Amino acid sequence: MSEGFAHSVNNVFVRVLRDIVRYYISQNDSRKLLTADRADPEREAYLRRFVDQESRVYLDRFYRIYRGRSPDEALTLLAHRTWPIARRLAVVFQSVRPEAGRVALGAFLARYLPGTGFGQMRTCAHARVRETRSHVTF
Numbered sequence: 001m002s003e004g005f006a007h008s009v010n011n012v013f014v015r016v017l018r019d020i021v022r023y024y025i026s027q028n029d030s031r032k033l034l035t036a037d038r039a040d041p042e043r044e045a046y047l048r049r050f051v052d053q054e055s056r057v058y059l060d061r062f063y064r065i066y067r068g069r070s071p072d073e074a075l076t077l078l079a080h081r082t083w084p085i086a087r088r089l090a091v092v093f094q095s096v097r098p099e100a101g102r103v104a105l106g107a108f109l110a111r112y113l114p115g116t117g118f119g120q121m122r123t124c125a126h127a128r129v130r131e132t133r134s135h136v137t138f
Contacts, residue, residue, distance in 0.1 A: 014054075071096060079112050086113060 037043060066074045075096045082088050086109055093100065093108045100108075109116070 079108075084113060086116070089113065 066077070069077065075093070078092050078096070079089060082092050089109055089112050090105060093105055097104065
């Protein structure tokens, strides 16, 4: 649990910590709450530091998970960590393999969504996949 506290990027956790910080700041009248005045130049600097730190934590976590893996291994791991919904898996696949076509996407979806008929992308009436580098629609 202590690691979760040290490396959390969870929004709920961030909100709870924000409330705790606001409580303690409000107990000390001599300190102002930086985030209260949107025009305060110190607020922007504080928020930039916060975003930079949280971004580093977030990216570092993924770097440690995927470091040293081949693209195929990374794709397999990412697919297993993704909720098994066609739209999400299609985004994962096309993020890793933007040059892949409809047949490859269909095979990938059929592998991770067995029994859904995604292996036959041409006959799947509820899916329309546009073969572009960055856009998948269903």
